[in-house]
Structure formats: structure tokens, C-alpha cells
Amino acid sequence: MKKTNPKKKSKTEKLNKKVSFAAFVLSMAFIAMIWIVYSLFSNWKNALYIPGIPDLSNQPEVLQNYIQEMHSAALEDPGSDRSVGRLGMVFHANFFYEEAEQCYLRAVQLNHTEWRWLYNMALISEELGDVQSTMVNLKKVVEMNPAIGQAWFRLGTACLKQNAYEDALYAFQTVLAKEPFTVSATSNIPLSNKGAFPLKAYASLNIGRTEFEQGKHDEARRTLTALITSHPTFGSAYRLLGQVFLALGDQDKADYYVLRAGDFESYIPPPDAIYDDLILYSRKPDFLIKQFQIAVRSQNTDWAFALNRLLMECKPESKDIVTELLKFSVDLQQKEAVAAYGDRFSKLFRSDENRLLEMTRFLILREEYDPALLLIKQIRAVNPGSVGAHLEYVSILRNRKEYEKAEAYCNNLITTVPHNPYIKIGLARVLIEQGKYNEAAEQLSLAAKINPGIDA
Secondary structure (H helix, E strand, O other), rough: OOOOHHHHHHHHHHHHHHHHHHHHHHHHHHHHHHHHHHHHHHHHHHHHOOOOOOOOOOOOHHHHHHHHHHHHHHHOOOOOOHHHHHHHHHHHOOHHHHHHHHHHHHHHHHHHOOOOHHHHHHHHHHHHHHHHHHHHHHHHHHHHHHOHHHHHHHHHHHHHHHOOOHHHHHHHHHHHHOOOOOOOOOOOOOOOOOOOOHHHHHHHHHHHHHHHHHOOOHHHHHHHHHHHHHHOOOOHHHHHHHHHHOOOOOOHHHHHHHHHHHHOOOOOOOOHHHHHHHHOOOOHHHEEEEHHHHHHHHHOHHHHHHHHHHHHHHHHHHHHHHHHHHHHHHOOOOHHHHHHHHHHHHHHHHOOOHHHHHHHHHHOOOOOOOHHHHHHHHHHHHHHHHHHHHHHHHHHHHOOOHHHHHHHHHHHHHOOOOOOHHHHHHHHHHHHHOOOHEEEEEEOOHHHHOOOOOOO
């Protein structure tokens, strides 16, 4: 029997192991190469479904940059329904409906189980007045997730527009049977899930409206009477109840309820956190300020703050919008926003003395003295002789009870402008608050001599 050389056998085994390992490495490399090629091809194929960037030449720079950034992000992960759907929300919230719809359709193809993209498609159809498409998409949504009260409510509203009264009633009654459905944001800003009134109150209102449209006036009366009992400041319910009593032939009650409706806010849209999530993808100041105003009217302060912060990022250029936002921020006591909008206001109205003075007076009335002082400083730079600016400065000193400083400032002004009656009246007010009535009367008398018809 032939003996095997142990050393030779060992070398052969080692060689075989090396060959096997090399084959394994090559096969893994080949698989990895196939995977990379497949991934690149798959990404390229998926990217073909993503619409291009629309013409943004007339859009603000903030919006241009935002859409380009989000478009690039979607192209990096074109096989994800979340990535493509979020790009759809960006297009949607900035009124590029065609591109938004393309993204939503692709997102649905990528994930058949996500109802949100269908819901957003329904919002576009609703906005464009396409009731049939709205109903088709919302029916799919409630089939996928029957718990979404917002979808049932919008479906009922669409049915009501089509005079499909029984379907509308079923949808609204379904809302009443559901627990409130809350959603989490797809962005990094928390949603409020809150409105002026609960969604169920709006469902009851529309049940009353449906009954009224059907000619069931007694049923509508009972529905709406119960609604205003539970929500006594719901102005829309009073207004509709007035119409019901008019149809019932009771003119006195009709007039009463219509009159009562005027005591409360006019119609405020129902709460919809799914729609609120969409709003956060907008960079259009005029749209955002509309939503901000709704939040303020709804007394939804946290949501108003969130929208105001988003508006600050958008850096609106409209003078009217900045003016309104500054006033809202003052009323909401948002110091950061007051400073930001105050700075923007001063730049937009840098040489408009009247508008600067008007805002200065508004700020002083609300005891926002620091931003008011900045505007006064700006007015003086534009017009050093602005009596209005000087007198508003005196008002601030007086309000802060810095009487000696205010008195000295007025006396110095009188030396410079001796024949201006308003400065003397300003000094008189300072003197009165110090109890120096005789000196104040003297200043008022001098002012009357300069301008006999002046109102002190």
C-alpha cells in the first residue's frame, strides 16, 4: 500500500482552502456588484417617476431654495413612498398641484397600505372642485382606515354637494361615532390636533344642514338646538337655525338666531391635523398668514406660534403682511417674533414717517416700548425735526414714570420749537401726572393762544 506524504497532503489542503476562499470572495464581490448595479438601476428607474421642478422664476428665493432642496432629497431615495410623498406635500402646499398629484400617485404605487397620500389627493380634488374624484379617494381612505374622522367628514361634505343626502348623513353620523383621530407630523413641528370646536360639532352642524336640505325642518331644529346647547358660541349653528325657523314660518325666532350669530365668530374651518401637517410644507407667506389668522381666531395659541415661527423663516416682503404679523405678534406677546417683524417693518418702511409713527403709537399703547424706541430712532434719522417722534418719546418716558427726564426733554423741545402747541400739551400732561397743576394750566393756556381751536 502506497503511503501519502503528510507534508504534500497539508500543502494540497492549504491550496484548496485558498482556492475556495478566493472563489467565495469573488462570488461575494460578484453578488455585491450585481446588487449595486441593481440598486443604481432601481434608483434610476424610480427617479423617472418623480416630476421635475416647475418654473420658480417668479417665486421668492426662500421657496425656490426649499423646493430644490426637497426635490434633491426625493431623488436620493426615489423608491420610498415617504420620500416621494413628502415631495408631493411640498408641491401641494405651494400650489403646484399637477406635480403634487404625480408624486402622490407614485407614492401610492410604492406603498398601497398608506392612506395619507390618497387623502392628500382628495384635498387637491376638493380644492379644484372635482367632487367625484374627491369622493373616490376618500372612500378608499375610509376603507383602508375607518378610524379617520376627518376623511368621513370630508366625504360627507362631498356627498352633500352632490345632494346624496343619505350618504352624507351616514358619513356625518360615523364621525359622531368615532373617537377623535390624531396624527403625528411628517415634519419636525408638532401638530395641534385642535380647532375652534371639535370635529363632532361640525358633523352635527352638517347633519342639521342635511336635514334642512331634505326639508326635515323639525329634525334640523332639534339637531341644531342641541348643538348650540353644547357649544353656545358656535355662530354657524345659530345662523343655520335662523334659516330653519324661517322655513318653519317663525320670523321672530329666525331674526333672533341670525342676530345672535353676529355675536360670534363667522365660520372657522373644522380641525384637521392631516391638513395642518400639509401646511407646514408651505413657504408662501400669504397662505401661511391665512392659516395663522384661523389659528388665532380658533384661540389655538400653540399652533399660531408654530405658524408664526414658520412665517419668520419665509421672510415675507409684503408690507401689509409684515404689518399684520407684527401686530399679531404683539397681541400674542411673542417677543422673538416682535423683534423679527419689527426689524423687517423698519426696513420696509424705512423712509415712511407716517407709517413708522402709526406703528410706534400701536406699540406704545401695548407697552412694547423697546421696539417703539427703535422706530422713534429711525424716524428721527429720517426727519430730525419730527414733532410726532419726539412726543411719542415723551409718552414712553411718561408711561415709565420718568417724569423729570420727560419734563426736561419737553422744555428742551420748546426752546427749539417754541411755537408748536402740541409740545406744550405734551409737557402739560407730564406736569399733571406730577401734580403740578398750575404749571400744566399755564402750558395749556399757551397752547390755546398759539392755536385757539386745538383739542388739549
